[in-house]
Every structure is written in C-alpha cells, then in structure tokens.
Amino acid sequence: MFGLTKKQEETAQVEKTSAGADVTYVPAVDITEGEAGYTIFADVPGANKDSVSVTYDDGVVTLKAQSVAEAVSSDLIRREFRFANYERAFRVSDDVDADKISAEIANGVLQITLPRKASAKKTIPVAVK
C-alpha cells in the first residue's frame, strides 16, 4: 500500500489556485504491485518529458508535472477541465530500491517503476529454540 504525505495534504483539494490562473491537480493514479516491485501510472495530460520531474527523498517519491499543451482558452462555451499543474507524493516502503527507481512518460501518462531490493525477497529462517 502506498501512503500519501504532507505535500499531498496541501494539494488534496482537487483544485488549488496559486499564482495567476494556474491550478494544481492531484493526478489520478493506478498502482500495480508485483514480485519485481511497484509501478505507478499517473494521468498528467498535456505534460511531456521536459515538463515533468520525479524525485525521491527520504522514503518519499514526489511527482510534479506541468501541462504545456497548446490550450484553447478563449471563446470557451464549455469548460470541464483546465490545463494544469500536477503534484502528488507517495511514501514508499523500505523494500523499494531507491537507486533503481525509473520513470518514463508517454501520451500524457507518467509511469514510475519502483523495483524491490533484491534482498527484500529473501526469506530468512529464524531458529526457534
């Protein structure tokens, strides 16, 4: 299970107004879990390779992205979404190998791969006296 962190609390209001017309969304995510590790898929439409960042600091993975897509913003007769910034943080467990975390982005979906440490899979027998 993934936890959310303090950063998340601040942005959990689905839309947060900051400087100017910018808003920050908490992106929807899917998280898969397997023997090899965990994968986070985050929806960040409008963002590309140059406008995303993924950082790991003291057990917390933070993703930040910015929509840089060309947005039609004048003469709107219907508006259901905004071209926004995205931010979300996840606390990861000790079995994640922080040095091997990797990320890629395609079609507005950021995929973060968090491999488990090799040693985490080992079963250590405990002698019972």
Added chain:
Amino acid sequence: MLVRSNTLWNDLAEVQNEFDRLFRWGFSDGVSSHYPPVNIAENDDAYTVQARVPGLTKDDITIELEGRQLKISGEHKRVEAEYAREERANGRFERAFTFRHDLQTDKIEATVKDGILTVKLPKAEEAKPRKIEIVAK
C-alpha cells in the same frame, strides 16, 4: 508492504476520486457517456473541442460526425496486473455533442498529443456571420 499514512485529506481525496469514477463510468452499463471531459471553444469560423484523454493514442479513439453531431468514442485498456490502487479511467466511453451550426464535414481536423485530443470543426460558409451592407437610397 508499503506504509500508508491516513489523514483526513487523504480520505477526502479518495472519496472525491471514487465519486469521479462513479459519475464517469456510471453504475452498471460499463460505457461512460460523461467521459472524456472537454473544453469547447467557438468563434465566427469554427468550433474547437479539446478532450482530456491521458494514455490514449490515435488508434484508441474514434471520431464520427453526423450532421451537426460529433461523436467521440474509444476505450482505455489496462495492463493485466495486481492493482493496489485504481483511480484512472478504464473501459469504453462514448460521448456526443450537437453544435448549433452546420459544419464543413470534409475540413475537420483531429490530433492527439500528450493525452490531449484537439478537434477543429470549421463552420459551413453559410453558417458564418456576415456583414450586411446597408444600401442608402
């Protein structure tokens, strides 16, 4: 196992996501008619529709025009895996919009980039506003 810290905000975010999911995908039929979210702009010459479709490529989306009605349909396909969290859109969707003006059906352009679909629909010549000269007699 990953540690999870529960706070009020987390719970609220989760409730919000769950509501979004239900409203997007409905309770039973499995085809959403409220997805994807769109912005629509209109000027004298054209309508522009932008839709938020993260994860989809041009092969996943079908765009049809019948008269003044634009239909956007497609499917989000999900990787087979064990999911610890599922918040993203999944499954089939079909959404339709009817415009107030006739359109030039052969001049419609659609592009999808970085999860944003943009459809430009030029209005028919006769539907565009015209300036009428007043003849002084």
